[in-house]
Amino acid sequence: xxxxxxxxxxxxxxxxxxxxxxxxxxxIEVPHYCYHPGLSIAGQCRLxxxxxxxxxxxxxxxxxxxxxxMVVMTDTERVRETRRSIMEFHLINHPLDCPVCDxxxxxxxxxxxxxxxxxxxxxxxxxxxxxxAVPLGPHVMLDAERxxxxxxxxxxxxxxxxxxxxxxxxxxxxxxxxxxxxxxxTNKYSGNVVDICPVGALTDRxxxxxVRVWYLDTARSICQGCARGCNIExxxxxxxxxxxxxxxxxxxxxxxxxxxxxxxxxxxxxxxFAFVDDASRLTFPVRREGQAVxxxxxxxxxxxxxxxxxxxxxxxxxxxxxxxMANEDLWAVRALAERLGTARVAFRVPPAAGGDQDDLLIRxxxxxxxxxxxxxxxxxxxxxxxxxxxxxxxxxxxxxxxDVLHAAWPPxxxxxxxxxAQTLIFSGTNASSVxxxxxLVLPAAAWVERxxxxxxxxxxxxxxxxxxxxxxxxxxxxxxxxxxxxxLGAPVxxxxxxxxxxxxxxxxxxxxxxxxxxxxxxxxMVSP
Amino acid sequence: MRFGQRFYLAEVVSGIVLTARxxxxxxxxxxxxxxGRRQARGAVTIQYPEERRPxxxxxxxxxxxxxxEDGSPRCVACMMCETxxxxxxxxxxxxxxxxxxxEKVPARFDIDLGKCVFCGYCVEACPEDAIRMDTGILEFSxxxxxxxxxxxxxxxxxxxAGADGRPQSPIPMPARRTVS
Numbered sequence: 001x002x003x004x005x006x007x008x009x010x011x012x013x014x015x016x017x018x019x020x021x022x023x024x025x026x027x028i029e030v031p032h033y034c035y036h037p038g039l040s041i042a043g044q045c046r047l048x049x050x051x052x053x054x055x056x057x058x059x060x061x062x063x064x065x066x067x068x069x070m071v072v073m074t075d076t077e078r079v080r081e082t083r084r085s086i087m088e089f090h091l092i093n094h095p096l097d098c099p100v101c102d103x104x105x106x107x108x109x110x111x112x113x114x115x116x117x118x119x120x121x122x123x124x125x126x127x128x129x130x131x132x133a134v135p136l137g138p139h140v141m142l143d144a145e146r147x148x149x150x151x152x153x154x155x156x157x158x159x160x161x162x163x164x165x166x167x168x169x170x171x172x173x174x175x176x177x178x179x180x181x182x183x184x185x186t187n188k189y190s191g192n193v194v195d196i197c198p199v200g201a202l203t204d205r206x207x208x209x210x211v212r213v214w215y216l217d218t219a220r221s222i223c224q225g226c227a228r229g230c231n232i233e234x235x236x237x238x239x240x241x242x243x244x245x246x247x248x249x250x251x252x253x254x255x256x257x258x259x260x261x262x263x264x265x266x267x268x269x270x271x272x273f274a275f276v277d278d279a280s281r282l283t284f285p286v287r288r289e290g291q292a293v294x295x296x297x298x299x300x301x302x303x304x305x306x307x308x309x310x311x312x313x314x315x316x317x318x319x320x321x322x323x324x325m326a327n328e329d330l331w332a333v334r335a336l337a338e339r340l341g342t343a344r345v346a347f348r349v350p351p352a353a354g355g356d357q358d359d360l361l362i363r364x365x366x367x368x369x370x371x372x373x374x375x376x377x378x379x380x381x382x383x384x385x386x387x388x389x390x391x392x393x394x395x396x397x398x399x400x401x402x403d404v405l406h407a408a409w410p411p412x413x414x415x416x417x418x419x420x421a422q423t424l425i426f427s428g429t430n431a432s433s434v435x436x437x438x439x440l441v442l443p444a445a446a447w448v449e450r451x452x453x454x455x456x457x458x459x460x461x462x463x464x465x466x467x468x469x470x471x472x473x474x475x476x477x478x479x480x481x482x483x484x485x486x487x488l489g490a491p492v493x494x495x496x497x498x499x500x501x502x503x504x505x506x507x508x509x510x511x512x513x514x515x516x517x518x519x520x521x522x523x524x525m526v527s528p
Numbered sequence: 529m530r531f532g533q534r535f536y537l538a539e540v541v542s543g544i545v546l547t548a549r550x551x552x553x554x555x556x557x558x559x560x561x562x563x564g565r566r567q568a569r570g571a572v573t574i575q576y577p578e579e580r581r582p583x584x585x586x587x588x589x590x591x592x593x594x595x596x597e598d599g600s601p602r603c604v605a606c607m608m609c610e611t612x613x614x615x616x617x618x619x620x621x622x623x624x625x626x627x628x629x630x631e632k633v634p635a636r637f638d639i640d641l642g643k644c645v646f647c648g649y650c651v652e653a654c655p656e657d658a659i660r661m662d663t664g665i666l667e668f669s670x671x672x673x674x675x676x677x678x679x680x681x682x683x684x685x686x687x688x689a690g691a692d693g694r695p696q697s698p699i700p701m702p703a704r705r706t707v708s
Contacts, residue, residue, distance in 0.1 A: 097631070099604055099606030099655045099656070100605075100606055100630075100631045100632040132629065132631065133624075133628035208624075209605070209622040209623065209632060210622075212607045212611065214611065215611075240610070240619075242619050242621060242636075243621070
């Protein structure tokens with residue numbers, strides 16, 4: 001363990017740590033562009049120069065490993081002068097079109113220019129012009145003029161995805177990032193090159209020109225796209241509702257977690273938020289009698305649900321929960337099943353098409369909380385419930401979000417089963433072919449509109465936080481189930497997600513001792 | 529209130545005396561001026577709207593959007609004015625420009641003059657000199673709030689005021705529309 005001194009502060013770091021990371025541990029920022037902790041070291045941008053007491057010239061901090069007795073100075077006059085010259089060099093051919101650049105506001109070229117820039121440029125020659133607004137693939141747009149050739153994107157495609165679509169072509173100041181002939185940036189992680197691009201050279205085509213970044217609010221969340229549970233940040237646009245065509249969720253960005261997703265997320269997860277602001281969102285409870293559709297208030301809908309559940313014998317009622325629901329919702333489903341006295345609870349609906357999986361992040365199970373649903377004891381036989389519904393043994397079914405008509409089951413049989421139900425209750429975020437058949441439709445809040453926890457495939461319980469208000473009258477599922485329970489006469493004290501989680505942790509051994517505070521930002525593993 | 533002031537009559541009479549004094553003094557001066565005494569000057573009435581007072585060239589009047597040579601807006605929808613606007617009265621929606629050198633263009637650029645405080649920050653903030661407040665137009669009252677909203681097309685059609693400060697464009701009459 002080498003001990004070194006950075007700016008007069010001593011620190012001991014693991015062998016092999018470079019000076020940028022060692023300084024980061026002390027809270028000292030060494031400016032850099034090409035260095036990324038998840039990628040190999042290129043030493044390309046030369047911005048991370050620091051002074052060493054025994055070196056005749058400034059040295060790059062990214063490719064210098066901390067050594068015993070090393071004395072590093074990150075803020076000498078010589079270092080500042082070096083940074084200024086290097087920034088001047090990076091900006092020689094940069095178009096400075098910040099007003100039209102989507103990166104403006106979160107651009108490291110802007111940030112370091114304000115801190116370390118040479119404010120009077122000495123460059124008199126014309127700038128080299130390169131291609132602008134070139135689509136590299138379905139998600140990424142290239143502006144070669146803005147590129148500072150840090151090669152992070154090239155290294156990402158070579159080292160992380162192994163697809164190698166990108167390269168640096170031509171020489172000298174005509175060098176530019178581009179696709180190899182015949183290649184297209186279509187790998188499943190292509191959106192990450194936008195995140196790691198320190199400047200505005202690579203921008204997101206989905207987000208392009210939608211919202212300026214300074215209008216965004218952020219909330220920490222968990223991706224609901226698959227069983228991995230990647231840590232993400234939800235960026236929402238609420239201040240200027242006419243931006244982004246009125247969509248409230250502007251984009252999702254990965255959030256670093258050392259053991260789950262590191263710095264990355266897949267494109268499917270990154271662009272999997274469209275349903276939140278889709279026109280198909282359910283915004284008010286509905287009762288359907290034949291062809292007649294009545295909009296309800298919650299004060300009418302909750303007693304209607306309770307009455308419907310009371311009308312049936314316990315063994316005639318089944319609940320089809322969803323592994324897309326949070327642990328809190330699933331615990332509420334279980335409380336409801338116990339109150340009703342039914343054992344017919346299930347959550348597994350086989351998808352119509354098998355999911356893809358790879359070694360990096362993507363899991364075949366496209367549900368964020370399958371493990372949680374298993375641990376909470378909801379693992380019944382969904383196919384048997386549907387069969388009993390068709391046979392008439394089950395008369396009342398509450399479906400949580402599933403589109404059972406587009407599952408792996410024969411659609412005709414599922415349709416017949418649903419139409420046989422005397423009472424079909426549907427709760428979910430968006431309208432579907434099932435909600436169109438349901439007698440009672442209850443709008444549920446999307447995951448960005450509420451708090452909760454999900455358990456990923458490894459058993460890591462992670463929290464997602466509320467980024468938006470629920471659309472219309474939508475309620476989190478735990479809350480609407482809780483209101484039904486209260487109407488049925490059950491003693492329910494939980495109103496917030498955290499209360500449900502407390503009840504769950506007290507009852508389920510796998511979650512014993514967990515609280516929202518102990519889960520924190522990094523999650524907590526369930527007990528084996 | 530003094531005792532005398534309680535009887536309004538005395539105050540009314542003193543008001544009429546004041547008004548009459550100004551009236552006759554002005555009339556006397558105007559007559560003297562007309563009879564050849566050039567140094568005598570009475571109070572002047574400007575015959576608005578045929579006559580207009582001279583206005584400072586720095587006056588902030590109705591906004592306009594500056595056009596490129598081909599008539600398209602010079603604005604690149606960077607949202608600097610929308611961001612700096614203290615009244616939040618500018619509404620811009622950006623779109624892709626066919627020319628990648630320009631890249632960005634406003635699909636919608638509305639100013640809600642019912643909210644605008646005429647601070648001129650939008651003009652200050654604009655990196656493209658695409659918005660100016662030099663039309664000389666001060667008369668843009670309307671019968672409804674929605675017709676105080678000026679669209680991109682209306683703002684693009686405006687011309688700068690002439691050298692005498694008089695507006696070159698007719699006062700625009702925006703169609704009824706609402707901010708969504």
